[in-house]
Amino acid sequence: MARAGRFESRFDLVLLVGCAFLGFFVRALPPHLRDPLASTIRRTVLAPLVSLQRTAELTRGALDTYESRTISLDSLALQAMEARSLAAENETLRDLLAMGARLRWGFTPAEALSASSAAEDFTVTLTVGSNAGIRPNSPVVAPEGLVGMVHTVDPTMSLAIIWPHRDFRVSAMDADGNAFGIVQAHLGREPESYLLELRGVAYRSELKEGTLILSSGLGGVYPKGIPIGTVLREIETPEGWTRSYLILPAVRPQDLRAVMVLDPQRANEGVQHVWSRPAARDSTTRRIVAASDSIARRAAQAEADAARRQAAIDSIARGAENAQQPSAEPRAQTPSPPPAPAAGDSQAGRRGTQGPVRQDSAPRDTSTSRDTAAGRDSTSPPGAAGRENRGSDSAVRRDSTPPRDSTRQLPPPVPPPDTTRSGRS
Amino acid sequence: MGGRALRTILAFVTIVLLHYSVRPFLGWRAEPDFLTVALLLAAVRMRPGSAAVTGFLLGLARDALLAQGFGSSAIAFAVVGFGAAWLKAAFFADNLALNGFFFFLGKWAYDLLFFILEGRLGGIDLAIQLGVWSPLAAAVTATAGVLLLILMRPLLQASPT
Numbered sequence: 001m002a003r004a005g006r007f008e009s010r011f012d013l014v015l016l017v018g019c020a021f022l023g024f025f026v027r028a029l030p031p032h033l034r035d036p037l038a039s040t041i042r043r044t045v046l047a048p049l050v051s052l053q054r055t056a057e058l059t060r061g062a063l064d065t066y067e068s069r070t071i072s073l074d075s076l077a078l079q080a081m082e083a084r085s086l087a088a089e090n091e092t093l094r095d096l097l098a099m100g101a102r103l104r105w106g107f108t109p110a111e112a113l114s115a116s117s118a119a120e121d122f123t124v125t126l127t128v129g130s131n132a133g134i135r136p137n138s139p140v141v142a143p144e145g146l147v148g149m150v151h152t153v154d155p156t157m158s159l160a161i162i163w164p165h166r167d168f169r170v171s172a173m174d175a176d177g178n179a180f181g182i183v184q185a186h187l188g189r190e191p192e193s194y195l196l197e198l199r200g201v202a203y204r205s206e207l208k209e210g211t212l213i214l215s216s217g218l219g220g221v222y223p224k225g226i227p228i229g230t231v232l233r234e235i236e237t238p239e240g241w242t243r244s245y246l247i248l249p250a251v252r253p254q255d256l257r258a259v260m261v262l263d264p265q266r267a268n269e270g271v272q273h274v275w276s277r278p279a280a281r282d283s284t285t286r287r288i289v290a291a292s293d294s295i296a297r298r299a300a301q302a303e304a305d306a307a308r309r310q311a312a313i314d315s316i317a318r319g320a321e322n323a324q325q326p327s328a329e330p331r332a333q334t335p336s337p338p339p340a341p342a343a344g345d346s347q348a349g350r351r352g353t354q355g356p357v358r359q360d361s362a363p364r365d366t367s368t369s370r371d372t373a374a375g376r377d378s379t380s381p382p383g384a385a386g387r388e389n390r391g392s393d394s395a396v397r398r399d400s401t402p403p404r405d406s407t408r409q410l411p412p413p414v415p416p417p418d419t420t421r422s423g424r425s
Numbered sequence: 426m427g428g429r430a431l432r433t434i435l436a437f438v439t440i441v442l443l444h445y446s447v448r449p450f451l452g453w454r455a456e457p458d459f460l461t462v463a464l465l466l467a468a469v470r471m472r473p474g475s476a477a478v479t480g481f482l483l484g485l486a487r488d489a490l491l492a493q494g495f496g497s498s499a500i501a502f503a504v505v506g507f508g509a510a511w512l513k514a515a516f517f518a519d520n521l522a523l524n525g526f527f528f529f530l531g532k533w534a535y536d537l538l539f540f541i542l543e544g545r546l547g548g549i550d551l552a553i554q555l556g557v558w559s560p561l562a563a564a565v566t567a568t569a570g571v572l573l574l575i576l577m578r579p580l581l582q583a584s585p586t
Contacts (some may be wrong), residue, residue, distance in 0.1 A: 012474030012507070019503035021479035027496030027542070041489035049445045050490070056449040324517050
C-alpha cells in the first residue's frame, strides 16, 4: 500500500517534470515551428472559445459605443443649456453696454450677488464698494429700469435694497407727466407679492392698463425718467380721494445679474434720454406697424371696390346684350322689317320700335337700375348708372374702360333716365 | 468515470467558458482570471500529476492566444495545478475565506511564474507588476472564485477525501 502510494507520488512528479520539460521545449522552439503549432491550437481547440470571446468583445464594444453616445448626448444637452444661459447673459451684458454708452459717464457697473435669496430680505450684494466711488443712497439701475438703492457701503462691496423691500419708495409719474404718485412694494399675498403699488395719484388722473410709469425725480434720490413698471389695474384703498394702481415691475429680481450704480452727480444731471430712446423706438415701431396696417387695409378696400365695380360693369354689359336680343326677335317675325337703327342710336331705335320692344326693355331697365343701385351703394362711380342707362352703346364703352378708371374721382350721381321710369311703369 | 468527475468536468468547462465570455465585458486593469479558478477547482479533485497535465494543456491553450512567451503559461499552470493538488489536504475545506485565500495564492503564484518565464518585463516594471497589479488581480480572482463557489455549490458539493 505504502509502495503504491510512493509509486503514485513518483509518477505525479514525473508528470510534472515532463510537463515542465515540454513547456520549456515549446518555449524554446524557433518561431517557424512554434507559430504553426499555436495557429493549429487556435484553429482547432480554441476556435469556439475565440469566437465566444469575439462575440463578447463585440457586445462590449456596442455597449461602450452606446454609453459614449449617451454621454455625448448628455454633454450636448448640457452644452445647449449652457449656451442658452450664456445667450441670456450675453444679451443682458449687451443691454448693459448699450445703457453705459447712453449714460456716457457717472456710473459704475457691478455684479449683483445673492439675487436668488432676494426673496428673503430683498437685498443684493454688489461687487463694488466705496473704493469704486459708491455712496449710500445711490440709485441702482438695470437696462430694464429701476432696481433699487445702495443701502450700506463697504470698501469692496455694498448692499442694496431692491424694489420689493418694504422700505423702498420712489416718486413716480406716468410717461405723459399727467399723473404723479409714490411707488412702493405691494405687500400682498404670494401671487402679488412681487408687484409694486403706485399710491397717491390724483383722483382725476385715471391710468389705463399698460401705462408706463417712470421715476419723476421729485424725491431727490432717483433721477427723472427711469422706467419702474407698467400699470396692471387699479386697486381699492381706504383713501377715497386718491387712486392707487398695481404696477408690474420692469425689473425681475430673479433676473438680476449685472447692474449699474449711478453716481449722485449723474443722478442730479438726469437720465431722461437713457431710457427714452428705447421707449421712443418702441412707439415709433408701433406707429409704423399701425400705418402699414392702415395702408394694407386701404389697398384691400380699394381692390374690393374695383372688383365690385367690375362686377357691376359686367352685369350692365350682360343687360345690354339681353336688351339687343329681344329687339331682334320681332324683326325676324315681321315679313318686311324696317331698317334696323344704328347700334349707337339706342334711344332712337327704341322710339322707332313698337310695343313688344318696349315691354321687353322693361326687365332690362329694371335690372340695370338694380345693378346701378348696387353699384352706387358699393362705392361705384357716381353717375355711372345714368350713363349706363342711356343705352347699350355706352355700356359697351364702359366695359372697355381700363380698370385704372375705377380709382379716378368721378362726377356726382345723375338721376336715372326715363327708361327706368318706363320700366317700372 | 463517476458522477463526481462529470460534475468536476462540467464546472471546469463552465468556468473556462466564463473566461472567454464574461472577462471581455469587464475590461479592468486587474481582471479576474477564471482559468486559474477553473484549474484550482479541478486540481483539488484530482491527483497532482493529472492536475499538472491539465494545467499544462490549459496553459498551452492560453499561450496560443498570446503574442509571445509561448509555453510560459503551460509551465506556470502545470506547477500551480500540481501544487494545488498536492496542497489540497491543507487548503480544501468548507470555508469560503480559506478557499478565497487559496485562489489568491494560486493566481499570484501563476503570475509570478508566468512573468518571470515570459521575460517581457524586467526591473521596476516587473516589480510593479508582481507587487501591485498581480496581487490586485489575485484579489479580484479570489473574489470571483468565491462567488463561483457559492453559485456552484450544488454542483461541487461532493468533498474530496
